[in-house]
Structure formats: C-alpha cells, structure tokens
Amino acid sequence: MSFIILMAVILIVFLTAAVWMFRWQYGKADAMLADWARENDYQILEKQTDDSASGPMGVYRGNRQIVFHVRLRDAAGTERRATVICGSPTTGVLDDSVEVRWEK
Secondary structure (H helix, E strand, O other): OHHHHHHHHHHHHHHHHHHHHHHHHHHHHHHHHHHHHHHOOOEEEEEEEOHHHOOOOOOOOOOOOEEEEEEEEOOOOOEEEEEEEEOEOOOEOOOOOEEEEEOO
C-alpha cells in the first residue's frame, strides 16, 4: 500500500513540475517577444503561438523554441507581419535570442 502512495506522490510532483515548466517557458517567450518589440519600437497588434512548427517535422524551430506569428506596427505607423522565434534550438528560452523572419 505504501508503494502505491509513494508512486502517486511522485506522479503528482512530476506533473506539477511539468506544468510549471510549460507555463514558465511560454511566459518567458512572451516576455522576450515584448522586450524585442519595445527595443525595436514596434507595437504588437496580433500575436499567435505556432505549435504546428514543433516536433521532428518542424519547419521553423528546434524542439525547445517558441514561435509566434505577429502583426506589428512601427513608429511610422506601417504594419508588417513576421514570424518570431524565441530561444535557441538547443537550450530553448534559456537563451534570450530572438530571430525575426519578415513576411514579404
């Protein structure tokens, strides 16, 4: 009986840690995107997370990177669309790098 209780506690701890890590990763990516936009004088008009780019067939990113499709407005009022990739392919959002691919 105590083995079952121990396994249940371990499972609960593991699931709690996994949820926390997921929320932290996306929260950090949101902050990275907002910082990049502020530093480059862009206003974010629309933002959508691209989860379809994940996995072994992901086009844009490594498994640990977060991808956003955004619509931005610059200081002159011009609107542009871009794909913004937060983090590095190996360490994810532990690396503060932000890569922008502008749509034509």
